[in-house]
Amino acid sequence: MGSDARCCDAGGSDGPLAGVPRLADHPVAPGERWILSAGFNTGPELADTGRIDCELADLAALADAGARVAVLSHQGSHRDGSARGLSHIAAYLGRRLGRVVAYHPHSADEEAPRVAEAMAPGAVVLFGNTREYAGEERGDVGLARAFARLGDRVAVGGFSKAHRAHASNTGLLGLMPGVAARSLVRDVAELAPWAARDGRRSVAVLGGRKPEKVLAGLAGLSGSYDLIVPGGVVLNTLLAALGHRVGASWLGSDPERCVRVAREVLQGPRRAVIHLPATVYVAPADAAGNPVGPARPLALPGDVPAGHAVVDFDLQPWAAAELTYTERALVAGTPCQYRFGHTRAVDAVLPVLAGTDTLLLGGDTVAELPWRGRTSTGGGSALTLLASGDCAVLRALRAQTASLL
Template sequence: MRGLRLLSDHRPAAGERWIYSAGFNVGPALTDTGRIDVELADLARLSAAGARVALLSHQGSAKDGSAVHLDHVAGYLGGRLGRPVRYLPENATARARDWAAELHDGEIALFGNTRLHPGDEAADPGLARALAGLGDRVAVGGFSKAHRRHASNTGLLDHLPGYAADSLVAEARALDPWATGPGRGHAVAVLGGVKPEKTLIGLTGLTRTHRLVIPGGVVLNTLLAAAGHPVGRSELGSAPERCARAARAVLDRTGGEGIHLPRVLVVAGPDGVTRRIRVEDGVPDDCAVVDFVIEPWALDLVRGAERVLIAGTPGLYAQGNRHAAAAVLAARAGREATTLLLGGDTVAELPWTGPRSTGGGSALQYLVEGTCAVFEALKDNRRRGAGHHAH
């Protein structure tokens, strides 16, 4: 972590005003609290020293209306930390800044969901400036969002001295062996889910470093469409044109070598009933791909690989479409120590007790590029340190 200010190197003092940029991103059911739990030690240390902590986090997205208030997170945090954590539902208003100014020594308060602002994901500089008014220094945690250039993430670092939280550093360091491990002849990657980075970063990068990439989810649908196969109503994600260009470029570069394109798909019609079809027959207009059958030769490579990355569930696992995922996990039975799951949804859905990272896109970016957007922003923040002063 060269070039970063580390929170672990700073001795917090009573009265210091901190913004802690976390990446909790968990809904009211609190089905998987891993992204909260990794921040507990840092928060406890700041609070025990008497620092005043304004917590910021996101959940859901303003784009699709899935963002909700975070009072459920405040309650969970309070229970785990053994002290009250207030929930203050605003974050970029004058009232929110007044609330932050009134925090007592050692108090932690969780402010409103940053994703309730459309400007967060758009990296709106005005929103970043307003959020920076909640404190004098910013500790950046939430490795799962380390690849995001958002107002509440990298944007804060334009205004305040920034420190890498221990959780951020620990998760990146845990990935180092996977980034520097065996190369193309020994590694297999499974890509799934719906997020564009699985194609833009994962497919583009891992096809250069892994012997085999097994695409599923939106990655598979995009590749099938790019190869000229009808995909019916199959999900193509939130950036279909960008992903289509990337998929075509990968196919042009590789000729399809090192990419598993199945011969048999599992599709569902409007009534939800599933059936198997041959890829060459095309997905009917009223159907969508929900799973697929992995070819025996590909499973042999999964079974014998020195390392396997699973970044996203290959089928719609939570809806009961588990054929591809079950086949991969069965092929890695007894090889759990050299199999890594990436991403909060993947970790939550799949029955897995081996190595895992709550980062999905961030872990992919780190493995492919050796860095993430927030690390570069923290390095730049430190380089510009002479111009940063705590209020």
């Protein structure tokens, strides 16, 4: 996150960190074989390096202590063919750490364990994209066993994927002793001010494309926040739940479940008032829901024409007034198609929230929006933690009963 404030102390007041073993509490001996499970997910352009930079301290500490460090991470997804090599990450790590960071292009081939075994004390090797393999996102045990050949113990960082039971995080924790990296502990601790119902007037702005913005964000935060301003997939899903046709608008990868959950939220009970705009803007869109032509206003209630997508909306005057009284805010996912030049919703919301205790969640959101305040590299993971008080990786870490040998 953007600040380094600590919100949780050791002991019983740790909240979701209670019972979680931590790398900071474990002495590292020269020659130990460690896996650092990270969540870099940054393309070759290195537009935003926050998800890399947060792991630098642990990498340096492990290597300086003489550990042999095998780094696992991902970029893109096997599902849509966007998974690519990570050589650009190795080069960046080398520059930032001031030491050679070698790169092996695969993390589960027959050569990978031989490369890991041959590492000298203090060496760091980044192995290939874990999402090269279909089993990564399924949490495949066989793939986790292949990853486990790279070390004897694992430090889990990568808070951005902490809500996902993947082979390279929860899968490894089921096979070897593991601890939470400092980056994971810090990100979880720093979310505490946005988790508790502390009497401050609060707003959650939810957007983007991913289903967790509905399944975790809308469903969870509607019970604890005062106002929810939906955009992106969340607004489109709410419109669909109300019976509107939404054309080619983003509905995420699990639209039926999301519409069902959105309908349940609308029916209540809930704490939050949900902003529904009187006017949205629609534009001709390609198969992915991205605009390919100029936008025009559409008054609601109304149906989005076929082949068009919702790209933006106007904030209702009552909601704009409510924002001026907000004391605590979350922005998770871009509420409009900002990078395509549709900026009305962002222009109405962000300048007002700049004077509040506001946190932007998620790497894509942080990279896309003009924001210089607090940020967190966790998007779906942060929403899951804030909505439920827990996530998959923290549960798996608590289940570690064996001490590190």
